[in-house]
Amino acid sequence: MKPTIKPINISFRVFSPQDVDAVLVIEQLAYKTPWRRVQFIQSLSNPNILAYLILKDNRIVGYSIALHTLDFTDLLNICIHPQYQHQGLGAQLFNHLLNVSNIKEVFIEVRVTNYNALLFYKKLGFKVINIRKKYYLDGEDAKMLHFSISS
Ligand SMILES: CC(C)(COP(=O)(O)OP(=O)(O)OC[C@H]1O[C@@H](n2cnc3c(N)ncnc32)[C@H](O)[C@@H]1OP(=O)(O)O)[C@@H](O)C(=O)NCCC(=O)NCCS
Numbered sequence: 518m519k520p521t522i523k524p525i526n527i528s529f530r531v532f533s534p535q536d537v538d539a540v541l542v543i544e545q546l547a548y549k550t551p552w553r554r555v556q557f558i559q560s561l562s563n564p565n566i567l568a569y570l571i572l573k574d575n576r577i578v579g580y581s582i583a584l585h586t587l588d589f590t591d592l593l594n595i596c597i598h599p600q601y602q603h604q605g606l607g608a609q610l611f612n613h614l615l616n617v618s619n620i621k622e623v624f625i626e627v628r629v630t631n632y633n634a635l636l637f638y639k640k641l642g643f644k645v646i647n648i649r650k651k652y653y654l655d656g657e658d659a660k661m662l663h664f665s666i667s668s
Pocket of ligand 1: 594597598603604605607609625631633634
């Protein structure tokens, strides 16, 4: 009998308030200074927010939250469960966001020491456009990155 190859069962859906509990578990595993529940709830209630989940075998393994206005899109949070990082899921989630929206340009702030994320964004085509000194509450600087669909 031939061995069965398990399909990589990836799907996407809209991130809604009832998903916050599952997302908080991932957020707390992935970040030194995680968002709190109230930040997710407030974001999801904003009509200008585009928020999506990525699921593997029907389990939530990551999420993205973007603030989308006429003038700009700010990627506020993108996160993949640590056990599923570096398997291409973050890139798939970002591409999903582009595919289901009319986003042309994206901005994001990244901690200067978040080396994996900086590599990730570089690979997606983001360019560093500015440094924001002491951007975070703990005093760390941020790199401001920009992505344009045409670049
Ligand atoms: C940043 C993040 C969303 C990337 O998602 P991901 O699924 O791990 O990324 P992908 O697998 O799509 O990786 C694509 C590229 O990112 C970089 N990368 C991602 N994880 C990496 C790691 N652990 N080590 C080195 N490079 C890494 C690499 O350049 C990789 O390309 P490669 O596979 O050719 O080496 C994820 O690492 C994460 O959730 N980190 C914690 C939360 C966070 O910091 N979010 C960003 C806030 S600004």
